Amino acid sequence: MTPPRDASLVYVGCTAPAKAVLETLIDHEYPIEAVVTIGPEMARANSVSGYASLEGVASEHDMRVYQPQGYSMEDSADLDFFQTVDPDLLVVNGWQRLIPESILETATYGALGNHGSAFGLPKGRGRSPLNWSLIEDRDRFLLSVIHLDPGADSGDVLLTRKFDITDFDTIETLYYKVTLLLEEMLLEVVPQILSGTLERAPQRGTPTYYPKRNPEDGEIDWRNGTRSIYNLVRAVADPYPGAFTFADDQQVMIWEAIPFSSDIAVDAPAGTIVAVFWTDEFVVATGDGTVLVRNWDADDWTPTEGSQFDTPSAPPTDRIDSQDHHTNLSSTTDDA
Missing domain, CATH: 3.10.25.10 (Formyl transferase, C-terminal domain)
Incomplete structure (x- = not known):
């Protein structure tokens, strides 16, 4: 199942894993109209780990590229961009800031993000869940695609998949696993969202939050x-x-x-x-x-x-x- 060709997606990301997922969506001819990314100066100023610009990939495929005024996208010019594009769906991946509610509301079907923890949402919301899972010596990770809302990783769950964490994994190999799994999950859920057939499940239970690491x-x-x-x-x-x-x-x-x-x-x-x-x-x-x-x-x-x-x-x-x-x-x- 593929999305309708007249659909309009905006992809938001600025890391190497986000770049890999974007390339997969392009290979499957997903209708991405614009890509939002940041330059190296803004990445350094905001300590973005694993930074990679998506501008080159987008330009190769004649996609519109937008670099926001700030990483938090709180400037009126940023909102103007999304309102002008008027997308059906936002796909956010590897963006280490909350997306303002005003921008989320510009997309007909809202925005997709991803998050997870060893025990699944709402446990382990917050910062660096993959890093914390290694520090806590966990042996599994439950990755969820979620419908973004203004809160921190609090949106409805659309799909969840589990992968193992082995004694030989590093933070880099965990990102390899997340990338492969997320590609499969997005290829499954995006067409269903755009067709209005995907059910959303509210997160249940008392949430816990990982603290920021410096x-x-x-x-x-x-x-x-x-x-x-x-x-x-x-x-x-x-x-x-x-x-x-x-x-x-x-x-x-x-x-x-x-x-x-x-x-x-x-x-x-x-x-x-x-x-x-x-x-x-x-x-x-x-x-x-x-x-x-x-x-x-x-x-x-x-x-x-x-x-x-x-x-x-x-x-x-x-x-x-x-x-x-x-x-x-x-x-x-x-x-x-």
Whole structure:
């Protein structure tokens, strides 16, 4: 089933996964009249992770391209653009701001977005649900296509699909999975929406919300367990700012670290480099074992056996990813 050729879609996005989904919709001849994206300067100013402009793809297919006055699209010129296009449907993907209600109302059938969590909406609304799912050591993710309303991820659910999170996933591979699944889901739901045959289901239950993560939240506390450190590193790796630590006030970025052994260097204080290999990979003691750091970089530092990374100045309970801090904010199985 394909959308009517006289339908009018506007696609809104500014990330590499959003670009991939747009290309799939184009390949299936979806009637996309205009693409809304942002330039690199606005992306940097708003700390957009995984940024990619959609302008090139749109121009190749003679689609109208619009760059809003601001990322939040609150300028009157932004509203004027959508009113002029007068679309049947908006498809929003990888846009890390709420879409103003006035813009949502310009589309005949409203706007589609997507969100999810380990237990499905309304659990885990808010920021960075994929990153949080890795940090929380979840083994699944329920992705939903939703009908956007002015709230944060609170719209009616149109379709939900599940995928697994394996021990080998990183934030990048989770985006691969989301992209493949979202392409299938949009190809299924868009024609039904435009034909008026798709039923919407209100979200049920008490919502929970993930807090916003900032680059400084990626600091490693080596006193934590090996699994916790592994999850943090893979959750904030590229295209995110990355996990990091300090050695004598020199920042060291840790892009890949994997569990190594719970039997080697069991008496070494947490944060101690217990081995450095000929590959420049090195082993660090954790609160309950060791991790192998496989990919790292620093401006003026090299690993030395016996040296020790600094302990974060903030108490563990003050960290945004501490259990005390985000209890009742993250996805949970109950409605408490």
